[in-house]
Amino acid sequence: MSQWKQVQQLEVKFLEQVDYFYDDNFPMEIRQVLAAWIESQDWDTASNHESMATVLFSNLLTQLERQCLQEQNFLQRHNLKRIHQQLQVKYKTNPLHMASVISNCLREERRIIATASVQEQGPLEKSMQNSAAFERQKNMDNRVAVIRSSVQMMDQAVKYLEDMQDDFDFRFKTLQSRDPAERNTMYVKQEVTTLQEMLNQLDFKRKEILSKMVDVIKEIDALMNAQLSPELMDWKRRQQIACIGGPLLTGLDQLQNWFTLTAQSLFQIKRQLDKLGELILKVTYDGDPITQQKPQMEEQVKYLIYHLIKSSFVVEKQPCMPTHPQKPLIIKTQVQFTTKVRLLVKLPEVDYQLKVKTTFDKDLPPGRVNRQFFILTNNTKVMDVEESSNGCLSVEFRHLQLKERKYINGTKGNEGPLTVTEELHSLSFEAQFCMQGLNIDLETCSLPLVVISNVSQLPGGWASVMWYNLLTDEPKNLAFFSSPLRASWSQLSEVLSWQFSTFAGRGLNREQLNMLGDKLLGQQASHNDCQVSWSRFCKENIPGKPFSFWMWLDSILELIKKHLLPIWIDGYIMGFVSKETERALLKEKEPGTFLLRFSESHLGGITFTWVEQAENGEAKFNSVEPYTKSRLSALPFADIIRDYKVIADGIVPENPLKFLYPDIPKDEAFGKHYNSQQRKAFPYIPSVLIPISTFPIATPPPSSSPEPPMTPGMFDMLNQHLSPFDIETAMSSPYSD
Structure with missing residues (x-):
């Protein structure tokens, strides 16, 4: 049975998940009409090879044209033509992105089918699909929109205040220019009274505007701490889970929208405060609220801008070798790998201005690892605007390569208790953001990496990547395997099923997982509450066998992928x-x-x-x-x-x-x-x-x-x-x- 037919037979709750990621990524109509052709292509490989992606993109358009000619229903034919034009516009300059989107969609289908076969979502799956997430996002959209509207209204208020002050300034200077002999006349006394009333009104208006600014700044501060930062941390956690086969990672465009609107509001408030600073150069007085409150408010706005921009610098695509697109975070020496960094704040003023430098194992304490590496290829690029997507500011390093550092005495560093695949490394990214007098040093880092020198180390490296990202969300805990945490069987079994749905097109059902639980933990009525140690999973041999549980399971995955795939997918x-x-x-x-x-x-x-x-x-x-x-x-x-x-x-x-x-x-x-x-x-x-x-x-x-x-x-x-x-x-x- 084809994968798409399996999807169509899912229950409604699973179909809703399919509908969610297709709406944001790829037209479901194309998935329907070209189902067999799409499933017969190697999108995983194409997503990392531009020439292959270009050919597949061209073939996709050709297949779609044929379908349009064969379609008898007028409305359906019209929709297919419209989608054909949209695909050309969206992916013509970036076919790699299209291949990646389709690859991710197919992978997500397999994962959902696997979840449905188990009939019960695991703990990670449940945590990634919190029912309250949609309500949180709606609340976030409304809150950001209210802040943006309030800031726009303050612009009008500042303009009105400026007009009031210009009127006061003009009448005041006119009065000053009159002959001193006329100062005791009735007209002058009335003018002085009027000016006093205008000054009182000006003072009231200044206090009113500053009070509104204080409220909006507090609202932005609360938004960033209570919602925006947690949403970003949630996305980063979901990225970890997606790296090891979990649900498709979405939501970055939405985060960018929130970050951008919040940054625009903060920079607009900063300009408003600058304007108020200009106003007091013309008119000020004892007890002037602008003089009293502006310095503190400026510091608070700069602080918020600083932290917002700093946190908006993220790794959109974790380091990955094109030869193993479904096993990120494993790098083989002298083999090219790719990675992508993105700035979630989209401001035209900084387009093409940010130069990003990447460094390997930056500030790593001495003795932490046995081996040290350096980047062999060019490690600096300028961030570019992605015209084919939503115009985000990003940079993709496609040709990075590592080389091991040689030592004078011929050794490779301090010998330690960790194996090669337990050593964790990090790739750092640095840039400098400059705008409206603010200079902000940006820095972010990849999730921990495993560096191998031989393909035979790949299974062990992937075990380390899975174990780390399953059990911790600390991006800089490079000493994790010095004392690795235990995993519950309910967590581990879910990730193991993802490996089969990701690499072999079909996940594991409850009976198969129970057998694996017996294999690893012994026969029990239920394994869900059992804890599995890292050593038992990957390092210790199965009793009576010359290999570990993971080596046995990984060899089966390889056998399926290379020799048994169609039969395995059929169940x-x-x-x-x-x-x-x-x-x-x-x-x-x-x-x-x-x-x-x-x-x-x-x-x-x-x-x-x-x-x-x-x-x-x-x-x-x-x-x-x-x-x-x-x-x-x-x-x-x-x-x-x-x-x-x-x-x-x-x-x-x-x-x-x-x-x-x-x-x-x-x-x-x-x-x-x-x-x-x-x-x-x-x-x-x-x-x-x-x-x-x-x-x-x-x-x-x-x-x-x-x-x-x-x-x-x-x-x-x-x-x-x-x-x-x-x-x-x-x-x-x-x-x-």
Whole structure:
């Protein structure tokens, strides 16, 4: 079943989540009409390769044009044409962004499908989708709008005050210019009285404006502390969870809108205070409220601007190697990686003015890590305006590269208790913001990074990234693995399911997670309250095995991704099931019923077990030796199931696999995945690679007669089907995994 069909069968509460991220990212109409084509493209890779993204963007437009021509419904055809034009405008100059958007949408669909299959959201999922979030955002929108309106009205009040003061100033200077001899006349006395009334009114108006300014400044201060900063921290936490496979990260554009409107209000108040400062140069008096209050208010406004701008400098895209787009925060030495920084305050006055410098392990205390690195490539770029998006100010470093620092004595630094993949590093970004006489040093940093020098260290590095971002939101806790926190099984199982939905297109259901819980923690009625240590998850070997739990699970993920993906997505691999449960499931089934599960004794192996009826009427179970990546590289797994044969006691080979558990005919389940391509071998006789298992031939008792020789007919039959160069022999029974 296609992914989009699975989405359409979800319950309403899950469909609402799908609707939410498509509204903000990509037209759902295109997802609907081009579902099969979209799912057949490699958007993950394209999101990090501009040439591939450009080709896919062009192909997408072509596919959409064809759909428009075929569409019979006038209104639908009109909508598709409109969307075609919108896509051209939005992504023509940045096809990478489009590829990234579609990749994220497909990933989010897989995660929601996985969540729905479990029937219960995990703790992280619930925390990322708080029902009160929508109300908070509405309240935030209203509050920012009220502040903005109040500041605009103060502009009018300051202008009115300026006009009042100009009128007073003119009449006062006119009176001063009159002949001293006329000062005691009735007219002059009336003018003095009028000027006094005007001054009283001017004083009242100044106090009124300053009082309103104080109220607005207090409101902005409260907004920043009580809502804006928590919303930013919430986004940063959601970014951490998204990095390890969690819900799609949205909301940055909304944050930028709030930050920008708040900054505009603060800078406008600063200009209003500057204007009031100009007014007192012309007219001031004893007890002038502007003279008394303005210095303190200016300091408060500068303080708020300083903290707002400082906090608006964020890492929009965490460091990531293009070769592993779904595993950010792992960097391999001398391999290019990308990262992106954004300023959430959008002000035209600072466009193209901010130069960002990036530094690796800035101010890292000596002895904190065993290895030290430096950036090999250009580490300085100017922030640019993204015309294709919402006009945000950002800079993307696409060609950064690390190199390990060599030491004179040949060592690599102090030896410590941490492994290479437990050492955490940081990438820092610096810039200087200058506007209206304010100079603000900006600095932000990435989430902690793991630096590897060999691809074999990637699984361990990813385990560290998952564990860190699952358990802490401290961005600078680089000593985390000196004393790593424990994870609850309810947290960890949710993240493990995300790994399968992200990397393999289908998450884990409750039964599969229970088996993993038993594997890691032992059999229990419930694992949710159990605590898992970092060492048990990743460092200690499974009892009786030469590998850890995570290495075993990661090898299965790799096997699925490279050799079993279509069958896994279809849900035909039960995968994580114990031998005891396997036999209980198959015991009452028809002979020839089989199921697929992952090997518990091999790294990255899959086996199948089928049930037969023994002579005494009892169920007999047979398991084939696990197929690993080396064997599956030569023959697709679906073809193995189709062609599998068993030879026992010289009997003609037969395929014992009839029904996929519970009762799906084998060809119905796997038929669409068979390799149907016909090889042209003329003038040679075609050959077929057939996987077989050989049951051991029992030694006949002494009294029995010798086995009769193979007849020529039987020899010709076997010779026709089996070639010594094409037979893949795999010992089956009595194999036990």
